[in-house]
Amino acid sequence: MNTTDPAGRGVIVTGAASGIGRAAALRFADEGARVLVADLDREGAEATVEEIGRAKGTAVAVVGDLSDQRVVDRVVDTAVGTFGGIHVLVNNAGVMDRMSALGETDDDEWQRTLRINLTAPFLLTRAVLPHMLAAGHGSLVFTASEAGLRGGAAGAAYTASKHGVIGLVKNLAVMYRKQGIRANAIAPGPTATNIRVDAGPGAHGPATIGPLISTTIGRIGSAEEQAAAIVFLASDAAAFVNGAVLPVDDGWAAT
Template sequence: MQSSEQSSEQSGGQRSEWAGRSVVVTGAASGIGRATALKFAAAGARVLVADLDGGGAEKVVRDVERGGGTALAVVGDLSDPQVVDAVVERAVAAFGGPDVLVNNAGIMDRMSALGETDDAEWERVLRVNLTAPFLLTRAVLPHMLAAGHGSIVFTASEAGLRGGAAGAAYTAAKHGVVGLVKNLAVMYRKQGIRANAVAPGPTRTRIHVDADPQAHGPALISPLIGANIGRLGSAEEQAAAIVFLASDAAAFVNGAVLPVDDGWAAV
């Protein structure tokens, strides 16, 4: 990725690599997305905050602006192609083509085993967690290709690395994200595009799991998770990994899925 001509002075008189660059972060009203948007903005990036939660998204924008940064919000359901188009059009109009896309927005399933998963749970979880980032990445790619550079970071999950970390729908969606990352890395590396993912372990966020503890899936999975996880992570720790993968320091990192999980993936 290349820096724009806009400058931003950091401590010690050094210019941040993020000065003037454009970053789109989805699911940015809270949790990992919020922490990521704030971290990019603090480093000098111009950030588009995309989320279904309008009040939360606007609060993140205000927080960025109070810190002297630049941000704007687009509100809507990113599984809706019209919202996807609005995000990209707004980012291009305000900041130019995005240098970085962070596909972070997601929802949990009910920890349902396949036999307990109804059509509504399956379709909604796949739509938000896999189809929405596909749609947004497809919409952003022409702008990155025209610029000759771009970094795309996905929030995958431990559930994308194993079979016992979530229900059938969420597990399938996050495995799909991992496959999408690897395919993007191969398909577009010669055009200067990198695609990577973080795979968070349990992290303190507002994401909600509406599970019936007596159902087969939750009853089986809960002991597996409890026996193998380390400490709970923070949204800021996940954000640090996301910003690293997007940065010039990771210029030779492409197609990687980085567990950020206190060693859970190593168990």
């Protein structure tokens, strides 16, 4: 987590049963942090905890839907009770939409995407803030997306949710910088994870976005490359970095 003294720091990573979240949890633990793995996938979350344990690290899992305030409270209470405090929160959990254009987006697709990608990080950050404020320090790292930087990387719901995440990060950075709390985000480009797009056949959104993506992206990144950027932003090596959105995308944002 840091080149100085990561040992013993309490870190919450959401969506840590697989993909970027899992890679981040493993990397934090490898550097000596104590990690709470939060995910809806019980089997995957427990597997992450077990892998950290085999490497002599410390981790605990909390399973549930992070858009449910009761689950959020359980995550925070467990982290504080187990680690004695929360030094880092990584809001990584998210879902993809169906690449639907707005006119094709039904209520379920919109509400599910916004609920998981934006409302859940809002709820968890709000619950963590009092503990960071009391301690006088804390680092918040969000997984945004290239879709938060442009209009042609995903469907209407996902694009709106990730633009919302970036706005939330910037507002947090301004509101709480004097209290020793930093908020930053990564904006991953295409990354090899288990997230899949369930696009409808013949839908306008994928037909429009697909050619744009295929002609501008570079190579497919790894979850470990995204995790490295997350851990850097959380660390004291990034102590003067606040309100930043870091593209981790092989130059896609530069095109």
